[in-house]
Amino acid sequence: MMYELATFVAEFITEHNMAIASHQPSLIEERVTRATEAERQQRLAIEAEKARQLTLKSFEDLELARQIQKDIDLRHELLKRERDKANTNTGNHYDTKAPADDIARLPFGSLIEIPLPTGLSLKIQVGFEVIDGLLGSVYNCQISNVGPAQLTIVQPHGRYYRSPAPGQRMLSKVASDLDTLRNTSDPHVQSIYGSELVENKLTIVSESLPGNSVRDVLDQCGPFELEKALECLEQILSGLRAVHHAHLVHRGNTFTRFLFVENYSGFQLK
Numbered sequence: 001m002m003y004e005l006a007t008f009v010a011e012f013i014t015e016h017n018m019a020i021a022s023h024q025p026s027l028i029e030e031r032v033t034r035a036t037e038a039e040r041q042q043r044l045a046i047e048a049e050k051a052r053q054l055t056l057k058s059f060e061d062l063e064l065a066r067q068i069q070k071d072i073d074l075r076h077e078l079l080k081r082e083r084d085k086a087n088t089n090t091g092n093h094y095d096t097k098a099p100a101d102d103i104a105r106l107p108f109g110s111l112i113e114i115p116l117p118t119g120l121s122l123k124i125q126v127g128f129e130v131i132d133g134l135l136g137s138v139y140n141c142q143i144s145n146v147g148p149a150q151l152t153i154v155q156p157h158g159r160y161y162r163s164p165a166p167g168q169r170m171l172s173k174v175a176s177d178l179d180t181l182r183n184t185s186d187p188h189v190q191s192i193y194g195s196e197l198v199e200n201k202l203t204i205v206s207e208s209l210p211g212n213s214v215r216d217v218l219d220q221c222g223p224f225e226l227e228k229a230l231e232c233l234e235q236i237l238s239g240l241r242a243v244h245h246a247h248l249v250h251r252g253n254t255f256t257r258f259l260f261v262e263n264y265s266g267f268q269l270k
Helices: 002-090 167-182 212-222 226-245
Strands: 111-115 119-131 136-143 147-154 192-198 202-206 260-263 265-270
Touching: 111 167, 119 147, 136 202, 147 212, 167 192, 202 226, 226 265
Parallel strands: none
Antiparallel strands: 111 119, 119 136, 136 147, 147 202, 192 202, 260 265
């Protein structure tokens, strides 16, 4: 009897422990599964928030680009209206008998002279034509005792510029400003060597500058260091100050109008 009771108790304890042991791993796995699922949900929420932020930023950038383009188109439209209005009020339309292709081109190697107020003449050897525009042309050239330069010939063909007023008066004012600039000496202002106005044909001989503007350099190099940016601004302001001291008004200046020139001391802006 005692043996049977002991055997029953032993079997009961064994079965009871096995039942507990068989259930214990499933509880641990359930807890691990819940923790893993919570972590996955948290990670998905973070990724969804990042995606939402990126989408929002892309949308804002797109809206900004659209607004900028809209402003540019609006400015172009306003400028076009102003030009059309000016042409209507002054009768400034281009003659079909004198298109830009009929403007006489200067042959390569030809020699021309421009009289100076001093009584002397500026002797110029014409080089290659680099720009062929609606109102004229730009050439590379050589000046005796100076070196490489730029020759610009502007010859508008509208009745507005042929009439004594106000077209001729405006061209005369430009020629007078060029004479003033010829006597302006500043390392940050493009040098004007000479100019001549004959009827509606304006000839300008100036310092030849490379094509790299401040905007080009900024676009290529990314954000400038503060010291370099301040140096550029100081040189730009110096040039503008010299123009103001000559009692001239600078027109249409943008970052593409300021060019880098290399000299003995490094780079300068003009």
